[in-house]
Amino acid sequence: MSVSLDPVNIADKLSLIDELWTQRKIAGLNDYEIKLAKLKGEFVWHTHPETDELFVVVSGRLTIRLREGDVVLGPGELYVVPRGVEHCPVAEEETAVMLVEPVGTLNTGDTGxxxxxxxxxx
Structure with missing residues (x-):
């Protein structure tokens, strides 16, 4: 097995992303994907019945709407949406996030x- 000696530069990878709400895989960790995305506007309400979802805000501001109330994140902050909890990400300004999820997790969960x-x- 060959080992890469090159670190992943998050800012460089983000500069390659043009399309909003499209997750891009930048690394793998066991059976998980480390993904980046740029967000702006409101996504769809959805759940992930089989997995938690980790959001890390790199830049901008992200509101994760939950039925119980909103979670607001700024740069350097993270939040884990527990499995099965309905949520709706909203970014009023362009926001860059890193996500960690099991391989094959769809961005819209069970909503499609x-x-x-x-x-x-x-």
Whole structure:
């Protein structure tokens, strides 16, 4: 097995992302994907019945709407949405996030629809 000696520069990877709400895989960790995305506007309400979802805000501001209330994150802050909890990410300004999820987790969870996209390698 070959080992890469090159670190992943998050800012460099983010500069390659043009499309909003499209997750891009930048690394793997066991059976998990480390993904980046740029967000702006409101996503769809959805759940992930089989997994938690980790959001880390790199830049901007992210509101994660929950039925129980909102969680507001700024740069350097993270929040874990527990499995099965309905949520809706909202970014009033362009916001860059890092997500950690099991391989194959769809961005729209069990909701589906036109915004559903599998993570693409970057």
């Amino acid at each position: 629809g036109p915004m559903t996209r599998a993570a693409e390698p970057l």
